[in-house]
Amino acid sequence: xxxxxxxxxxxxxxxxxxxxxxxxxxxxxxxxxxxxxxxxxxxxxxxxxxxxxxxxxxxxxxxxxxxxxxxxxxxxxxxxxxxxxxxxxxxxxxxxxxxxxxxxxxxxxxxxxxxxxxxxxxxxxxxxxxxxxxxxxxxxxxxxxxxxxxxxxxxxxxxxxxxxxxxxxxxxxxxxxxxxxxxxxxxxxxxxxxxxxxxxxxxxxxxxxxxxxxxxxxxxxxxxxxxxxxxxxxxxxxxxxxxxxxxxxxxxxxxxxxxxxxxxxxxxxxxxxxxxxxxxxxxxxxxxxxxxxxxxxxxxxxxxxxxxxxxxxxxxxxxxxxxxxxxxxxxxxxxxxxxxxxxxxxxxxxxxxxxxxxxxxxxxxxxxxxxxxxxxxxxxxxxxxxxxxxxxxxxxxxxxxxxxxxxxxxxxxxxxxxxxxxxxxxxxxxxxxxxxxxxxxxxxxxxxxxxxxxxxxxxxxxxxxxxxxxxxxxxxxxxxxxxxxxxxxxxxxxxxxxxxxxxxxxxxxxxxxxxxxxxxxxxxxxxxxxxxxxxxxxxxxxxxx
Numbered sequence: 001x002x003x004x005x006x007x008x009x010x011x012x013x014x015x016x017x018x019x020x021x022x023x024x025x026x027x028x029x030x031x032x033x034x035x036x037x038x039x040x041x042x043x044x045x046x047x048x049x050x051x052x053x054x055x056x057x058x059x060x061x062x063x064x065x066x067x068x069x070x071x072x073x074x075x076x077x078x079x080x081x082x083x084x085x086x087x088x089x090x091x092x093x094x095x096x097x098x099x100x101x102x103x104x105x106x107x108x109x110x111x112x113x114x115x116x117x118x119x120x121x122x123x124x125x126x127x128x129x130x131x132x133x134x135x136x137x138x139x140x141x142x143x144x145x146x147x148x149x150x151x152x153x154x155x156x157x158x159x160x161x162x163x164x165x166x167x168x169x170x171x172x173x174x175x176x177x178x179x180x181x182x183x184x185x186x187x188x189x190x191x192x193x194x195x196x197x198x199x200x201x202x203x204x205x206x207x208x209x210x211x212x213x214x215x216x217x218x219x220x221x222x223x224x225x226x227x228x229x230x231x232x233x234x235x236x237x238x239x240x241x242x243x244x245x246x247x248x249x250x251x252x253x254x255x256x257x258x259x260x261x262x263x264x265x266x267x268x269x270x271x272x273x274x275x276x277x278x279x280x281x282x283x284x285x286x287x288x289x290x291x292x293x294x295x296x297x298x299x300x301x302x303x304x305x306x307x308x309x310x311x312x313x314x315x316x317x318x319x320x321x322x323x324x325x326x327x328x329x330x331x332x333x334x335x336x337x338x339x340x341x342x343x344x345x346x347x348x349x350x351x352x353x354x355x356x357x358x359x360x361x362x363x364x365x366x367x368x369x370x371x372x373x374x375x376x377x378x379x380x381x382x383x384x385x386x387x388x389x390x391x392x393x394x395x396x397x398x399x400x401x402x403x404x405x406x407x408x409x410x411x412x413x414x415x416x417x418x419x420x421x422x423x424x425x426x427x428x429x430x431x432x433x434x435x436x437x438x439x440x441x442x443x444x445x446x447x448x449x450x451x452x453x454x455x456x457x458x459x460x461x462x463x464x465x466x467x468x469x470x471x472x473x474x475x476x477x478x479x480x481x482x483x484x485x486x487x488x489x490x491x492x493x494x495x496x497x498x499x500x501x502x503x504x505x506x507x508x509x510x511x512x513x514x515x516x517x518x519x520x521x522x523x524x525x526x527x528x529x530x531x532x533x534x535x536x537x538x539x540x541x542x543x544x545x
Contacts, residue, residue, distance in 0.1 A: 001067060003028050003167050003200035004049065009061040009071075011044055011224075013054060018044055020224040021061065026200045028166065031193055033203040033211040033232075035247065036221035037458040038429055042204045045221075046169050049202065050084050051075040065167060080112075085160035085199065087170040087189075091152035095144035101128075101155055102140040108162040127158045131188045146291065148324040150181030157188055161199075168199040174210060175455060178323045178485030179529040186214050206458035208251035209531035212236065220244050250459035253492075276350075277311035278447060278479060279335065283344035284308050284354075286330050304330040306504040307343060314349075314446065317473055317480045319490030319511065321526060322500035331500070332483045335449055336370055337361050349446075366396050369445040371469075373452035375436035379424035385410070386420040389439050398443050409438040413468060430461040434468070441472060447479040448472075454489055466492050487526055491515055499523045 004026040011019035019041045026032045034042040047053050049063055051070060063071040068082035088094035096104060105124035109115050115123060128136035131154045144152055153173055160168050170189065174182040193201040205211050211218060212232055220228040220241070227241040239245045285307045289299040305327045312318050322328050333339040334346060337353055346353040353364055369392070372378040379388055389406045392398075398405070410419060413434040424432060433453065440448055450469065454462040470493045473480050484490055490497055490511065497514045499507040499522060507520040518524045 001028075002026060002064075003030075003066060004202065005062070005064040006045070006049070007062040007064075009045065009048060009063065010059065011041075011048060011053065012058045013056055018224050019048075022219075022221070022224075022226045024219045024226065024229060026167070026202055028200055029194065029196045029198055030217065031190075031201040031203060031215040032217045032219060033205055033215040034219050034221060035205060035208065035211060037206055037247070037460055039223070040221040041224040042206075042221055043171060046171055046202065046204050049167075049169060050086055051078070081166065083112075083163065083165045083167075085163040085165040085168045087153075087156050087160050087168065087173045089172040089175055091156045092144065094156050095152060097143060097145055100141055100143060101147075105140065105155075105158060105162055108159060112162070112164045124158075124162070127162060128155070131155075131158045131161075131192075132184060133158075142291075148181075150177050150185065150324050153177060153181075153185050154188060157185070157192070161192055166199055167202070168193065169202045169204070171204045172206075175205075178526075179487070179531075180323045180525060182210070182531075183213075183529045186210070190214055206247075207531070208236070208248055208459075213531050220247070247459065250463060253459070253463060253488075276313070278314040278316075278349055279310070279312040279481075280347040280350075281308060281310040281312075281331075281335075281344070282347075284331075284334055284341045284346060285343045286334065286339065287342055303503050305334075306502075308505055309344075310498065310505070310508070312479065312481065315473070315477045315479045316496065317470075317494045318482070319487075319494035319497045320481065320483045320500060321485060321487055321490055321497060322522075323485065323526070326500040327503035328483045328485075328500055329451070330503075332449060332451055332481075335481065336368070337364060362396055365392075366398070366443050367446045369440035369443060369448055371433075371437055371440050371448055371450035371453050373455060375432040376424065376429075378436060379432060379439075381424050383423065384420065385415075385422050385424075385427075385435055388424070388435060389442050392439060392443050396443055405442055406438075409442040410435075412441060412472060413438045429457055430464065433457065433461075433465055437465075437468065437472070441476070441478070444476070445478065447481065449481045449483070451483045452485070453482065455484070455486065462489070469493060487515075488530060499526065 002025040007023050008021050009019055010017060010021050034045060036042050048059065048071065059071055061071065062069060065082040065084065068079060070078055070082055102121060102124055105127065106117065106120040109120040109123050110117065125136045125140055128140055133139050133151060133154055174185050177185060189201065192198055203211065203215055215232060218229065218232045218235055219226055222243045228235060228244050235244060236248065239248060284305065286305040287301045287303045290302050292299050308331065320328050320331065334341055341354050345355065348364055348367065386406055389409055390402050393402050393405055415434055415438065427435060454465050457465060466489060469480060472478055482490060482494060494511050497509065497511045498505055499520060501522040507514065507523050514523060518527060
């Protein structure tokens with residue numbers, strides 16, 4: 001008997017049919033992925049399986065979990081053998097920030113396994129250790145805000161395993177993780193979903209390469225329909241639908257292999273712009289106090305950034321890469337003048353940024369703007385696009401026609417006047433990211449600093465945003481500093497790449513040289529951890545033709 005059977009599932013919201021009669025199954029111990037770009041219906045299908053559909057959703061068809069019909073059945077009335085465990089995309093939202101991890105792990109162990117509090121605490125520590133968390137006895141006493149992104153995601157997997165269910169749903173659980181941590185999380189998922197006595201896994205992603213690392217079977221969705229399904233290796237070898245072919249092409253572009261092949265064939269390097277440094281970072285370091293082990297004890301200091309020296313030329317595109325906790329974000333905050341330094345100084349075009357008074361930096365905000373990782377959390381939900389893009393012009397007192405500047409910025413990112421009256425919650429993920437970029441370039445800055453600008457986007461949209469940033473840089477002469485864990489994205493747009501680990505720069509080289517001849521073990525580790533997609537280009541050509 002299949003663990004999950006979805007038959008002719010239809011989901012409509014406000015009269016619009018979003019999922020259009022799909023059918024698939026997941027057997028015990030099987031790992032099946034739902035693939036497709038944003039808006040294809042993947043997450044809504046998962047919400048139906050979990051019983052988390054919006055109240056205004058109208059459904060038809062059938063969803064059976066271990067033989068129990070659950071479509072339309074309240075979650076509270078589902079029998080124990082029809083329960084589902086969930087690993088969410090955003091671990092920071094999934095975990096309670098006010099409750100220690102031990103209590104969050106103990107609760108499902110007591111509720112679903114009937115353990116005493118002492119036995120549940122012991123099981124929680126064992127479970128935390130089994131998913132690869134370091135020093136689990138001490139770690140379970142922390143709050144989620146004290147953990148890295150990869151550690152939080154492994155806690156979420158431990159929580160799902162604690163529920164003792166026969167079906168686990170994972171919705172984009174590795175999207176925001178660096179490639180090394182992503183590889184570790186995929187190994188943990190693989191370990192606990194292999195065999196007849198383990199939960200079946202429904203894995204939701206837009207990335208064929210990630211899916212190929214974990215799953216055996218795939219269901220490809222587009223606009224609420226299933227366009228292709230079957231074993232992953234067969235779909236890769238001979239994709240039948242043009243949409244599947246496009247996803248595979250985009251997945252291959254998201255690896256570093258095409259760029260390495262192109263660079264090796266060309267046997268040349270792209271020259272970065274020269275001239276005096278725009279950013280001059282000299283001996284900058286930063287340390288933060290850790291939580292006290294005992295009341296009134298002197299806190300230990302965690303060094304987030306060792307003494308770092310970098311110079312970045314005007315118009316240069318530089319990628320800063322590294323695993324979680326390597327110091328990338330600390331360096332980014334210092335460059336944005338959002339954090340102070342313990343030692344060293346930062347100068348912009350010869351003018352001191354630190355240790356200058358942060359209240360006197362309007363000139364700096366005009367010249368350096370920020371593209372956030374998550375535009376949904378940075379764009380005010382009650383403001384229109386017109387107001388959002390105009391806000392930096394008003395606050396920084398930029399002279400000129402503001403309406404014209406807003407329209408020019410939106411036109412530069414491929415959005416027309418129809419978007420001026422829309423609000424942030426009416427935009428797709430790709431449109432919101434374009435508005436965030438338009439907001440950043442409206443003041444015509446000399447440099448953009450982008451923090452993981454494409455990590456939450458599907459592969460086709462990722463390519464579009466990378467191409468957009470590259471075009472803006474080429475046309476306007478705008479320099480870009482990209483902070484990312486994704487070497488393939490950096491390879492596609494940056495002249496130079498800086499690799500960080502443990503708070504220090506371990507390698508700094510032209511991107512072409514770094515990809516083809518990495519010198520440091522950490523650089524080689526990053527390259528090796530990027531998911532590999534084994535697809536013959538001839539297969540794509542045959543389908544497209």
